Amino acid sequence: MRTLSKLLLTSALVFPVSSHAALTVFACEPEWAALAEEIAPGATTYTATTARQDPHHIQARPGLISKMRKADIVVCSGAELETGWLPVLQMKSANPNVQSRNKGLFFAADQVDTIGKLEKVDPTMGDVHPEGNPHLHLDPYRMVEIAQALAERMAKLDPENRDTYLANAKKFSESWETNIKRWEKEAAPLKGKNLVTYHSNFDYLLQWLSVNVVGDLEPKPGLPPSTQHLASLLNLSKKTHIDAIVYASYQDKKGADWLSQKAGVPAIELPMSVGGSAQSNNLISLYNDLIKKLLEVTRRPENS
Template sequence: MRIASNWVFRETSRLGFAAVLLAGSIQAQADLRVFACEPEWAALAQELSPRSVVYSATTAQQDPHQVQPRPGLISKMRKADLVVCSGAELEVGWLPVLQQKSGNRKVQSRDEGLFFAADYVETIDKAESTGPLAGDIHEDGNPHLHLDPYRILDISKALAERMANLDPASAKIYRDNQSAFADRWQAQIETWEKQAEPLKGLNLIAYHSNFDYLLNWLGINTVGDLEPKPGVPPSSRHLASLLQKSQSLQVDGVIYASYQNAQGADWLSKKLGVPNVELPMSVGGNEDSHDLTGLYGSLIQTLLKTVTGSSS
């Protein structure tokens, strides 16, 4: 009996020690917990780290300027190793509240677990002056930079390096994934640019400045804004002035984001006799935009079909 007891003790100890080693190994290879402010950054984080737990605070059907710091969001941020946001003041109305209430020290500093995409690229439309009368403008530039594929490349490299710094044991994985993503993405850019050639030179009226990066990339002109001031809904007076202005212009269509009210865009497009186009603002904005590649493909194909009457 004593021999059996000693054997059981030794075997139990051996198994227990192996379990400790296994637990340590699992912990060393633990995935990052990523809190993304918008769906586009959740999608990019997933590309670079497929095994990570990634949570998006918003959907493509929400205005990312206006987010309520709900308890659920606070809880998610409290557990995060990395917070990825657009920056350029897009989340200034709600992100600081989440940071403060979460009490998570890891996501307070831009040098550690807080990553702003706008910190790694040049933004457009920087405001010369701001104030209550200027509307919802961003002094640091247009924050909707996820709609420029070249900027996405730069951001993906910076984000992979941040992940590598936070999780050195998996640094090679993040860098290899970024390299593979960059190769695929560059090939997609060439395909998209060829497909979008018929869109060059079109004149569109837009809602807010959501799609400025996309339109600049594709060579599309913005000849009017449905908002009298950034963040201010279109009024009857403003729409009437846009209509009058557009009489002397060649307007090819009116565009707005999937989360925006279509009423003003509908009225103006009918008056002008041009297409009214709802575009997905981010990943998940329609059934085709299930990831970043799908988002760009959907944007281009929607514009081709609706505005030019063709597709590729």
């Protein structure tokens, strides 16, 4: 017995990592890395993309394969956002832990209902997601649900730290409840404003804040703004009042700038995720910054 306990003691000294830092997280986008860090602060978290990279067009780079090889859980948006590269990483990394959606493959879109689901998808519609809009991290209510689901999944994979994960999810949801109230109050003046957007990136955010999307710089999802399409938006601006043009931190601003100049409507870059602007260092400051920027850009015409 004594030898056994000595052995156990030695192994506990040699491998002290088993109790904390138990999970290795591979996050497809920075918002999921930020969420994973809230739920599992002790985990080793790697982010595959930045807020300056379009997650539709990521290269299945060797560097990402080696990171996925070591992951216990892969946290991604899902709804086919990562369909051009994630399957390659899964297969090439040969990591059995992250292959299936009921184990270490966590899709945020599986946990909540998505908007913009399509019954029928036809290739002429452009680059659409039949499973709905995958940019769901910009709806705070959905984020609370996803946080809970992520905590439960992490608890399932790492039962030893179950209590920590669930407690952190509760802490997260409490903090968000307060913040949601504040954001909704702050963003009240945005209600009913008309925006032209680029792709459906901000649909969840704008729907939550009751902001109207009156036009899209893309003629069809995934296609770049064409001259003809921009001209039609210019026409639209003469008939409908447009408060602002918004585009994401990884999108080309040429189309937005052109329309902004011609139509005399302000255009602004919004952070798509954590790290997409100087002010957005975590999920809460990302929301703060998005609302602040939207308020500023839509307020401008009245001041001038």
